[in-house]
Amino acid sequence: DAKTTQPTSMDCAEGRAANLPCNHSTISGNEYVYWYRQIHSQGPQYIIHGLKNNETNEMASLIITEDRKSSTLILPHATLRDTAVYYCIVRSLFGNEKLTFGTGTRLTIIP
């Protein structure tokens, strides 16, 4: 079973920052938070991951609360191409553990 809770859907205006929340209250100390997205009819695409510090890359920023029970994925300047289903996944630190997907958040960018 998925260890995360996400809103079913969200809208965001084009050019604005999209903030996608995720709850993972049962996360353990050796588990990372991963974010993937899936654009319609394509395979999931890795976005970012983190353990306890905030992370940023060319695609997005990941903010993890101090107690690690929740996180927020931030797309700083959303474009129409960011319309997709976004999955928040908790994954063990050790080994090449499988990815356990929930149903994700369907993000729609409004022109």
Added chain:
Amino acid sequence: DAGVTQSPTHLIKTRGQQVTLRCSPKSGHDTVSWYQQALGQGPQFIFQYYEEEERQRGNFPDRFSGHQFPNYSSELNVNALLLGDSALYLCASSLGSSRYEQYFGPGTRLTVT
């Protein structure tokens, strides 16, 4: 482009038939994982292959089997197809010793009639 390729793109089978799906991992990757994604659902883990052996398996019946070749490519076989096997089948590759991201292919859309 993640570099993972899958074939075929689409196929249609009849109940009771058998099907083989193929995956070539991203260059340099040695681990292949397979996922099944039903319409409107997130991908579900089927199994993972590393060093030509099944390393992890999800909650799927024995009708689902796989193989990994010395060049790290992989096959997913499904026997005695059921209507419920209709789904998008995704292959993901990664480095065996890495705890980092898995790269997904575009998937194979299987329709069972």
